[in-house]
Amino acid sequence: MGKMGFAAIAVAVSLMGAAPAGAASLLTSSGGYTGPILDLGVYSGQYYTFTAGPLTLPGGITYSAQSPSSVLGIGGYGINGNGVSENTDIIGTNTDSTFVTLEFDTAVAMFGGGFNYATSDGNGTPLYAAVIIRAFDEADVLIAEYDIGDLAPIATPGATDAFAFRGIDGGGQLIKRFEFGGSYAIMAARGTDSVVPEPGTWALMILGFGSAGAMLRRRRSAPTAA
Numbered sequence: 368m369g370k371m372g373f374a375a376i377a378v379a380v381s382l383m384g385a386a387p388a389g390a391a392s393l394l395t396s397s398g399g400y401t402g403p404i405l406d407l408g409v410y411s412g413q414y415y416t417f418t419a420g421p422l423t424l425p426g427g428i429t430y431s432a433q434s435p436s437s438v439l440g441i442g443g444y445g446i447n448g449n450g451v452s453e454n455t456d457i458i459g460t461n462t463d464s465t466f467v468t469l470e471f472d473t474a475v476a477m478f479g480g481g482f483n484y485a486t487s488d489g490n491g492t493p494l495y496a497a498v499i500i501r502a503f504d505e506a507d508v509l510i511a512e513y514d515i516g517d518l519a520p521i522a523t524p525g526a527t528d529a530f531a532f533r534g535i536d537g538g539g540q541l542i543k544r545f546e547f548g549g550s551y552a553i554m555a556a557r558g559t560d561s562v563v564p565e566p567g568t569w570a571l572m573i574l575g576f577g578s579a580g581a582m583l584r585r586r587r588s589a590p591t592a593a
Contacts, residue, residue: 389538389539389540390538391502391510391511391535391536391537391538391540392511392535392536392538393500393511393513393515393518393519393533393534393535394477394479394532394533394534394535394536395519395531395532395533396532397479397532400477400479400532400534401476401477402475402476402477402478402479402534403426403428403471403475403478404426404480404557405424405428405458405469405480405554405555405556405557406424406425406426406556407424407439407440407456407458407556408424408425410422410424410439410440410456411440411441411456411556412440412441412456413440413441414440414441414442415438415439415440415441415442415444416438416439416440417435417436417437417438417461418432418435418437418438418439419431419432419433419434419435419437420432422439424469427471427472427473428469428470428471428472429469429470429471429472430458430467430468430469431467431468431470432460432465432466432467432468433462433465433466433467433548434460434461434462434465436461436462437458437459437460437461437462437465437467438457438458438459438461439456439457439458440456440457441453441454441455441456441457444457444459444553446483446484446485446523446551446553447485447494447551448485448524449483449484449485449521449522449523449524449526449529450483450523450524450525450526450527450529451526451527451528452483452527452528452553452555453527453528454527454528455528455530455555455556455557456555456556456557457553457554457555457556458553458554458556459551459552459553459554460547460548460550460551460552460553461551462548462551463494463495463550463551464548464549464550465548466499466546466547466548466549467546467547467548467554468544468545468546469544469545469546470543470544470545471542471543471544471545474504474505474541474542474543475537475541475542476536476537476539476541476542477534477535477536477537477542478502478534478535478542478545479532479533479534479535480530480532480533480534480554480555480556480557481530481531481532481554481555481557482515482521482530482531482532482533482547482552482553482554482555483521483523483529483530483531483552483553483555484498484515484516484521484550484551484552484553485521485551486498486516486517486520486550494550495516495549495550495551496549496550497514497516497517497549497550498514498515498516498517498547498548498549498550498552499512499513499514499515499516499546499547499548499549499550500512500513500515500533500534500535500545500546500547501513501535501545501546501547502535502537502542502544502545502546503542503543503544503545503546504537504540504541504542504543505541505543507543507544510535510537510538510540510542511535511537513535514549515533516550519531519533530555530557
């Protein structure tokens, strides 16, 4: 066999043994999350600042937006049929089509936080085509994009300051830029405990409360020794 044949075999073996790059994934739970926590810094606790930025936030994050009507801060922000954010620092798109960008000084493995959005009004009438989150690498190549309005809808009718965790794990690809938008959407500037339980968690909690109540009732009804 000639040198070219050996070279071809060597390349084939090398490719077979190479570890494939991990696939990015949509995060819908804060369990195991190790990425940055959004902090508005000097804008925390302040009434909304309407700006397209750029603004430097703590943790080496730079905020910018496509629209000057996008907001940072705290105040009454209605989320259609999903209630309102009143007492939580948030970043909001404040438009039905533009995006907010969060860029990291140092690329990160994953990024996410508490979100709320609604693709329909309180009566189920559709309002927007999509609610998008997406991540890009250091070469500005798209890592992943998800329509979370479709893949991970949130239902918090009439609630105040209710959020559900949403984010992207790069699957081994480092995230330099994270964007959300395409509709009215807000991201809470709090830790990963800012989320509301997912439907499955609610069911387990209700079952647990019911079991605890039954145990208390049995204890109260148990006869006392003479």
